[in-house]
Structures are given as structure tokens and as C-alpha cells.
Amino acid sequence: VKWRSIGPVNTSGRIDDFAVARVPGQPDAIYVATASGGVFKSTNAGTSWTPVFDNVNAMQSIGDVTVAPSAPNTVWVGTGDAYTSRSSYSGDGVYKSTDAGATWTNMGLADTQHIAKIAIHPRDPNVVYVAAMGRLYSRNSERGVYKTTDGGATWKKLLFVNDGVGVIDLAMDPADANILYAATYDKDRMPWQIVNGGPGSGIYKSTDGGRSWKNMGLVNSKQIAKIIEGAGPDGQTRRWAVEGPAMLQLQRRNFKTDALKPGAPVEVCGYLPKEPIVWQLATKEQGAISQSG
Numbered sequence: 199v200k201w202r203s204i205g206p207v208n209t210s211g212r213i214d215d216f217a218v219a220r221v222p223g224q225p226d227a228i229y230v231a232t233a234s235g236g237v238f239k240s241t242n243a244g245t246s247w248t249p250v251f252d253n254v255n256a257m258q259s260i261g262d263v264t265v266a267p268s269a270p271n272t273v274w275v276g277t278g279d280a281y282t283s284r285s286s287y288s289g290d291g292v293y294k295s296t297d298a299g300a301t302w303t304n305m306g307l308a309d310t311q312h313i314a315k316i317a318i319h320p321r322d323p324n325v326v327y328v329a330a331m332g333r334l335y336s337r338n339s340e341r342g343v344y345k346t347t348d349g350g351a352t353w354k355k356l357l358f359v360n361d362g363v364g365v366i367d368l369a370m371d372p373a374d375a376n377i378l379y380a381a382t383y384d385k386d387r388m389p390w391q392i393v394n395g396g397p398g399s400g401i402y403k404s405t406d407g408g409r410s411w412k413n414m415g416l417v418n419s420k421q422i423a424k425i426i427e428g429a430g431p432d433g434q435t436r437r438w439a440v441e442g443p444a445m446l447q448l449q450r451r452n453f454k455t456d457a458l459k460p461g462a463p464v465e466v467c468g469y470l471p472k473e474p475i476v477w478q479l480a481t482k483e484q485g486a487i488s489q490s491g
Contacts, residue, residue: 204244214279215262219270219298227270227298231260233279234287239299250299251275259287264316266323271298274305276313280331280366282387289313292328294350305350309340315368319375324349327356327408329380331364334387343368343380345408356408362386363398376407 212233219227229250230238236251236258251258261280266272277289291308295301307313310330319325325347332341341364343357357365363384371377384398402411 205238205240205247214260214281215264217263217265217273219265219273221270227265229263229265229273229299231263231275232258233281234259234285236260237263237275237299250295251293251302254293254302256293256302256304257287257289259289261289261313262316264318266318267320269296269323272296272318272323273299274316274318274326275302276316276328276330278310278312278331280312280314280364282331282334282383282385282392284389286312286334288334292316292350305346306353307340307344309338310344311338311340312364314364314366317368317370317378319370320372321375325375326350327368327370327378328353329365329368331366331383332361335389337361341365343378343408356404357382357402357411359384359398363396376405378404378408380404380411 213230214233215231217229217231219229221227225241225243228240228244230240230247232238236249236254237260238247239250240247251260257277259277259279260275261278262274262276264274266274273295275293275295277291277293279286279289288311290304291310292305292313293302294305295303307328307330310328311333312331313328314331315329317327317329326345326349328344330341330344332338339358339361341361342355342359343365344353345356346353357380359382363382365380366383367381369379371379380402382398382400382402384396386393386396401414403414404411
């Protein structure tokens, strides 16, 4: 399958995320989050794009955009590019739209500054999880995994390692919304260099909707860059945690491709290494880890 660009043409920096809202009988709504240019929307398969965040009194650096699976007009945006570059601008929290991007409301978490991931319960759009990296150049306690059960009116911090470790990715099990995986990232960003990795980097798992977390044993890694998901031949979701700061094209990944169905969708974005160290996250309840690449 050959890929072709469908836009937006002027992306205002790199693309950080995209989300698709599907309503039977209507064209898909595609939302694209840019690192320094707000959010774009297309309802004609990418033929044309409309900026839907430009008139919001908010930071236009976007880390994530997510559509509620059970409410396609409900869209969440996390501001603040999360990938620790010198050109990663801070944000001012999370925003929610309940009218497909026509209007937006700030729902708090302003001091997290860099939002990496938003996960929404598949059946209850009021239950939302946010993975936050915290301040880029200094330490602060406003980082980790947050949860709201009332649509953003109130938030509770669920996972916190320390004031220098943020959460770079968050995955929800599609078969059980109470099972969550969080990737923590220990780093020290300075204007002249970045120190990648440390003892705070790792993978955490929760089986009770974030009330408690278990460190899955992947510690002292240089950097947990992404949690990758794909459908296995038995229909079960496979997950991998990938270490490393460098960029990598999808076709160059070296984890075991025979664990996937031919043509199965695989979530890969963000930073991956030139020679990735890949850890397969077991689907069993104990959450064991094995190195597969």
C-alpha cells in the first residue's frame, strides 16, 4: 500500500496526533493536532482542512487530540507538545469540545504544561485519563496520570513517580477499560542538551481503572518512547514498549512481525530508536515482560 499526503498543507510544525470521529451516515471527521499550529479538521477525507482551534484563547502547541468513542462530537485536546525538543512549546492544560470542534472549554491541568496522551472510556465520555509530562526545563509535581469521572470538572492524580518524571504514553485495553498501561519518562532537558533516561523510566499497569499501579519491571531503561499496539492472529491485542530517542520509520521496526495479523493496524508514532529494544507486554493478567527485539 502506497501512502500519499492528504494535508494539512501548512502544518505549522510537525504532526503530533490525529483522531477520527465516525457517525453512521455521515462523512468521517478527521482531527489533526500540530506541534505549534493548533488543530485542523476535515470532513471530506482530507480534501480540505479547517483550523478549529485558532480562535481559542489558548496555547497553539498541541500534544494530543482524542475523540470520545461513545460521543463523536466530544473532542479533547491536550496542549503542549510532549516530545522534549527545544522547539516544544508549553501548553495551558486540556480543552474539551462537545460540538465537534466549534467551541472549546478549558478543563484545567494548566500546570502540567505538556500533555502526551488522552484516553477516554469507550462507553462513558465523562471518564477521561490524561498522561502529562510536566514542565520541560524544570521540575514540578503537576505530572503523571490524571483522571476525571465528571467530564473534567474535577481531576485526581493517579500515578506519580517524582517531580522529574512524566508520563509519555498511555494505553487502554480495548477489551477492558479498567486495564491501563502507562510509560514513564525520566529526562533532564537543558537549553544546550538533554539527558535521556534514568531510573524513573518504566512501564506501569493498572487493572482497576488507575486506582493502583504495578511497576512491570522495565526499569533503568534509557527511554520508554511509546507503547505500540496491534491485533494478534488470535484476535488479542499485542503491546510492545519501545526504548530509544531517535526517529524510525514503521517498516524498519525489528520486533517480531509474526505476532501480528497480516495488515493488522499497529499504533506507532513519536520517537523510536535506530536499533530499538522492544519489550512485549504479555496479555496475561500478571503483566509479564519479555524482550522480543
